[in-house]
Amino acid sequence: xxxERSGANIxxxxxxxxxxxxxxxxxxxxxxxxxxxxxxxxxxRHILVRHxxxxxxxxxxxxxxxxxxxxxxVTSGPGATNAITGIADAYMDSIPLVVISGQVATNLIGSDGxxxxxTVGISRHCTKxxxxxxxxxxxAAVIDEAFQxxxxxRPGPVLIDIPKNVQVATATWSDAPIQRRDxxxxxxxxxxNEIAEAIEMIASARAxxxxxxxxxxxxxPHATALLRELQAKTGAPVTxxxxxxxxxxxxxxxxxxxxxxxxxxxxxxxxxxxxxxVCVGARFDDRVxxxxxxxxxxxxxxxxxxxxxxxxxxxxxxxxLVGDCGExxxxxxxxxxxxxxxDLSGWxxxxxxxxxxxxxxxxxxxxxxxxxxxxxxxxxxxxxxxxIIATEVGQHQMWAAQYFHFFGPNKWLTSGGLGTMGYGLPAxxxxxxxxPDSLVIDIAGDASIQMNIQEMGTAxxxxxxxxxxxxxxxxxxxxxxxQELTYESRYSNSxxxxxxxxxxxxxxxxxxxxxxxxxxxxxxxxxxxMAYQGPVIVDxxxxxxxxxxxxxxxxxxxxxxxxxxDAVAGTLDDxxxxxx
Amino acid sequence: MMxxxxxxxxxxxxxxMVDNEAGILAKIAGLFTxxxxxxxxxxxxxxxxxxxxxxxxxxxxxxxxxxxxxHAQLERLVPVHKVVDLTEAGPHVQRELALIKVAGVGxxxxxxxxxxxxxxxxxxDTTTSSFVFELTGSPEKIDSFVAIMRELGLVEVGxxxxxxxxRGAEEA
Numbered sequence: 001x002x003x004e005r006s007g008a009n010i011x012x013x014x015x016x017x018x019x020x021x022x023x024x025x026x027x028x029x030x031x032x033x034x035x036x037x038x039x040x041x042x043x044x045r046h047i048l049v050r051h052x053x054x055x056x057x058x059x060x061x062x063x064x065x066x067x068x069x070x071x072x073x074v075t076s077g078p079g080a081t082n083a084i085t086g087i088a089d090a091y092m093d094s095i096p097l098v099v100i101s102g103q104v105a106t107n108l109i110g111s112d113g114x115x116x117x118x119t120v121g122i123s124r125h126c127t128k129x130x131x132x133x134x135x136x137x138x139x140a141a142v143i144d145e146a147f148q149x150x151x152x153x154r155p156g157p158v159l160i161d162i163p164k165n166v167q168v169a170t171a172t173w174s175d176a177p178i179q180r181r182d183x184x185x186x187x188x189x190x191x192x193n194e195i196a197e198a199i200e201m202i203a204s205a206r207a208x209x210x211x212x213x214x215x216x217x218x219x220x221p222h223a224t225a226l227l228r229e230l231q232a233k234t235g236a237p238v239t240x241x242x243x244x245x246x247x248x249x250x251x252x253x254x255x256x257x258x259x260x261x262x263x264x265x266x267x268x269x270x271x272x273x274x275x276x277x278v279c280v281g282a283r284f285d286d287r288v289x290x291x292x293x294x295x296x297x298x299x300x301x302x303x304x305x306x307x308x309x310x311x312x313x314x315x316x317x318x319x320x321l322v323g324d325c326g327e328x329x330x331x332x333x334x335x336x337x338x339x340x341x342x343d344l345s346g347w348x349x350x351x352x353x354x355x356x357x358x359x360x361x362x363x364x365x366x367x368x369x370x371x372x373x374x375x376x377x378x379x380x381x382x383x384x385x386x387x388i389i390a391t392e393v394g395q396h397q398m399w400a401a402q403y404f405h406f407f408g409p410n411k412w413l414t415s416g417g418l419g420t421m422g423y424g425l426p427a428x429x430x431x432x433x434x435x436p437d438s439l440v441i442d443i444a445g446d447a448s449i450q451m452n453i454q455e456m457g458t459a460x461x462x463x464x465x466x467x468x469x470x471x472x473x474x475x476x477x478x479x480x481x482x483q484e485l486t487y488e489s490r491y492s493n494s495x496x497x498x499x500x501x502x503x504x505x506x507x508x509x510x511x512x513x514x515x516x517x518x519x520x521x522x523x524x525x526x527x528x529x530m531a532y533q534g535p536v537i538v539d540x541x542x543x544x545x546x547x548x549x550x551x552x553x554x555x556x557x558x559x560x561x562x563x564x565x566d567a568v569a570g571t572l573d574d575x576x577x578x579x580x
Numbered sequence: 581m582m583x584x585x586x587x588x589x590x591x592x593x594x595x596x597m598v599d600n601e602a603g604i605l606a607k608i609a610g611l612f613t614x615x616x617x618x619x620x621x622x623x624x625x626x627x628x629x630x631x632x633x634x635x636x637x638x639x640x641x642x643x644x645x646x647x648x649x650x651h652a653q654l655e656r657l658v659p660v661h662k663v664v665d666l667t668e669a670g671p672h673v674q675r676e677l678a679l680i681k682v683a684g685v686g687x688x689x690x691x692x693x694x695x696x697x698x699x700x701x702x703x704x705d706t707t708t709s710s711f712v713f714e715l716t717g718s719p720e721k722i723d724s725f726v727a728i729m730r731e732l733g734l735v736e737v738g739x740x741x742x743x744x745x746x747r748g749a750e751e752a
Contacts, residue, residue: 124607125614129658132602149658183599184658309652312645 028075030102056086061427077115092417128156153186214243215281223326265359294557392448422451621741684733
C-alpha cells in the first residue's frame with residue numbers, strides 16, 4: 001500500500017515501524033506539525049519533559065536500562081541547543097539515541113530566522129551521524145538508517161534535523177520495507193587466527209586480569225553471560241570500569257571491584273602487576289589508567305572493541321580484536337574448548353594480600369551519618385528488589401559505584417565519559433518508564449540534583465514512583481575534595497549556599513519528602529521511601545567533609561593510591577594540576 | 581615549570597573516498613580541529629559519473645600513533661567508504677598544480693621565461709610586463725620554481741594542494 005502523506009506523518013509512521021514506545025520531547029514552533037501528527041495517536045507515548053536536557057537524559061536512561069534506542073523530539077534553536085549536553089553525554093557513553101529536531105523552513109535556513117540555530121553544525125562532533133532532511137521523500141530512508149546507525153556498531157546518538165516546511169510538504173509513503181544503502185557495516189567478529197593467538201596468550205598467562213567496560217553492557221545481556229562463562233573457564237579475576245558495573249556479579253570471589261581513580265586497591269594493584277590484561281569493551285580512559293607511563297607496565301594487552309579508533313588510542317596493545325564483545329567472547333569460548341584453567345593460585349594469593357588492605361574502609365562517625373554508610377544501608381535494604389540505580393555526578397556517584405553492588409547488566413545508569421551533573425533524575429524517569437515494575441533510585445548529591453530538578457514535574461505528571469536519595473553534605477563535594485587535596489583547602493565557590501528545603505520542595509511537586517538527620521533515622525527513612533507508592537525525595541544529611549577514597553591523585557600511578565588515613569599534602573605540581 | 585612534550589612527526593598522504601553529501605567536508609575538517617590533528621593540504625572533487633562519491637586527498641603530519649588515529653577516526657565517519665594511507669601503502673605519485681604570476685621587464689623577464697622552460701611550466705597568460713605560469717609536479721618542484729621566481733618578480737602564487745595515487749595497475 002502506498003499513499004501521499006505529510007513529512008510529519010511519515011516521521012510518526014516511521015517511528016512506529018521502528019517499534020518506538022516513548023518519545024521524550026518538548027514542543028515548540030518548528031515542530032508543531034509533528035506534534036499535530038502525534039495528537040491522539042495511541043501508538044506512541046509522548047513524555048513531556050520540563051527542559052530539553054531532561055529529554056535527552058531520560059532517553060538515555062530508557063536506553064541504558066532497556067537496551068532499546070531512546071527517542072528525543074525537540075524544537076529548533078534553544079530546543080536543540082538545550083538537548084546538546086544530553087546528546088554529547090550519549091556520545092561519550094555510547095548510548096543509542098535518535099534525536100529529532102525541528103528546523104526553520106528550508107528557505108529561511110541561514111537567514112538568522114527566529115529560533116534558528118545551525119543544529120547540524122553544532123551537533124556534528126557530538127553525534128555518531130546527523131542529517132538535515134530537505135525533502136520529505138527522503139525521510140523514511142533517513143529514519144531507517146538513523147536507527148541502524150544508532151543501535152549497531154558502537155552505539156551512539158544520531159540527530160535528524162527536519163525543517164518545518166519538510167514536515168508539512170507531502171511525499172509518497174509506502175508500507176514496503178526500506179531498501180538500505182548498506183554503507184554502514186560494522187565488523188562484528190575477529191579472525192580465527194587472532195582468536196587463536198588470544199587463547200594462546202590467555203592460556204599461558206600467570207597473572208591475568210579481565211578489564212571490562214560499558215561495551216559488555218552495550219553488547220546485550222548475552223555478552224554478560226558469556227563474560228561470566230569465560231571467567232569460569234579461565235579463572236581470571238575481573239575488574240570493571242564505572243560504565244561496566246553489573247556485567248560481573250559483585251559477590252563473586254574473583255570480583256576485584258571497580259578500577260581507576262576511585263577504584264579498589266586490589267583492582268588497581270592487580271592491573272599494575274598483571275602479566276596479561278584482557279580489555280573487553282573498555283577504552284583506557286584517563287580516569288582508569290592514571291599516569292600512562294606507569295600503567296600496567298609488565299603486561300601484554302588484548303583489546304576487544306567494536307570501535308577500531310579505540311584501539312591504540314591511549315595505550316598501545318599487543319593484540320587488538322575488533323568486533324562486538326558478545327561475538328568475540330563466544331569466539332573465544334569456542335576456541336578455548338575443554339582446556340583446563342591455569343593454576344592461578346599464586347596470583348590469587350597476591351590479590352588476597354591486596355584485598356586485606358580493605359581499601360573501602362572508612363572511619364566511623366558518631367556525630368553524623370557517613371555517606372558511605374548511607375549507601376551501604378541503601379544497598380542492604382533495597383537489594384532484594386534488584387533496583388535500577390541512577391546517579392548524578394560527583395562524590396555520591398563514586399560512593400554509589402563503590403558501596404552499592406550490582407549483579408546484572410542494565411541496572412546502573414551513570415554519566416561516565418562526559419560526567420554530566422543533572423543526568424540522574426531524568427535518567428531515572430526514563431528507566432522507570434521502560435521498567436514500570438522496577439524500583440528506580442537516583443542516588444544524588446545536593447548540588448547535582450538541582451541541575452535538572454525541574455524534571456520532578458515530569459515524574460509527577462506521569463505518576464512515576466522514582467526515588468531520589470540525596471546525600472546532602474552542603475557542598476559540591478568532589479570539587480571541595482579536590483580543593484582540599486590540591487589547592488590547600490581554598491574552597492573557591494564549592495559551598496552549596498542557599499539550598500532549598502528538599503522536603504517542602506518535594507511536597508510542592510506532589511512528591512513525598514523524607515528527611516534523615518541521624519543514624520537512628522537511616523534505616524527507617526529508607527524503608528519509608530520504599531513503602532511509598534509514588535515519587536520520593538530523601539534528604540539524607542551526611543557528614544559534610546567526607547572524602548571519597550581510595551583515590552589515585554591526578555598524574556599518579558596505580559601504585560600511588562591514597563587511602564583513608566594516609567597523610568595528604570594538599571598541594572600538586574603544575575603538571576598534575578593540568579591533568580585534572 | 582610545566583613543559584609540553586613534543587614527539588617526532590611524520591608527513592603522510594591519505595586518500596579518503598566519501599559519499600558526496602552536504603556537510604561531509606565540514607565533518608572531516610572539524611574532526612581534524614576537534615582532535616588536534618594537522619591539515620597541510622586538502623583537496624576534494626567528485627570522481628564518479630553520477631557525482632555520488634568524492635575523493636579527498638589530505639596531507640597531514642604528526643607522530644605515528646596520531647597518524648594511525650587519524651586513519652581510524654576517518655573510517656569511523658558514516659559517509660566515509662575507504663581511507664588509504666599512501667605513505668604506508670607504498671610507492672605513489674603526488675602531483676600539484678600551481679599558477680604563478682611574475683612581473684618584470686628586460687633581463688629578468690627573459691630569465692623567468694628561460695627558467696619556466698626548464699621546469700616545463702606553461703605560460704597561460706602573457707602581457708608585455710608579466711606572465712602567469714601553470715606548473716604541474718611534485719610539491720618540491722613547485723617549491724623550487726617559486727623560490728627562483730621570487731628573485732625574478734614574483735607577484736602571487738595559487739596552489740591546489742596535492743592529489744596522489746598508488747603506482748602500478750591495482751586500485752589502492
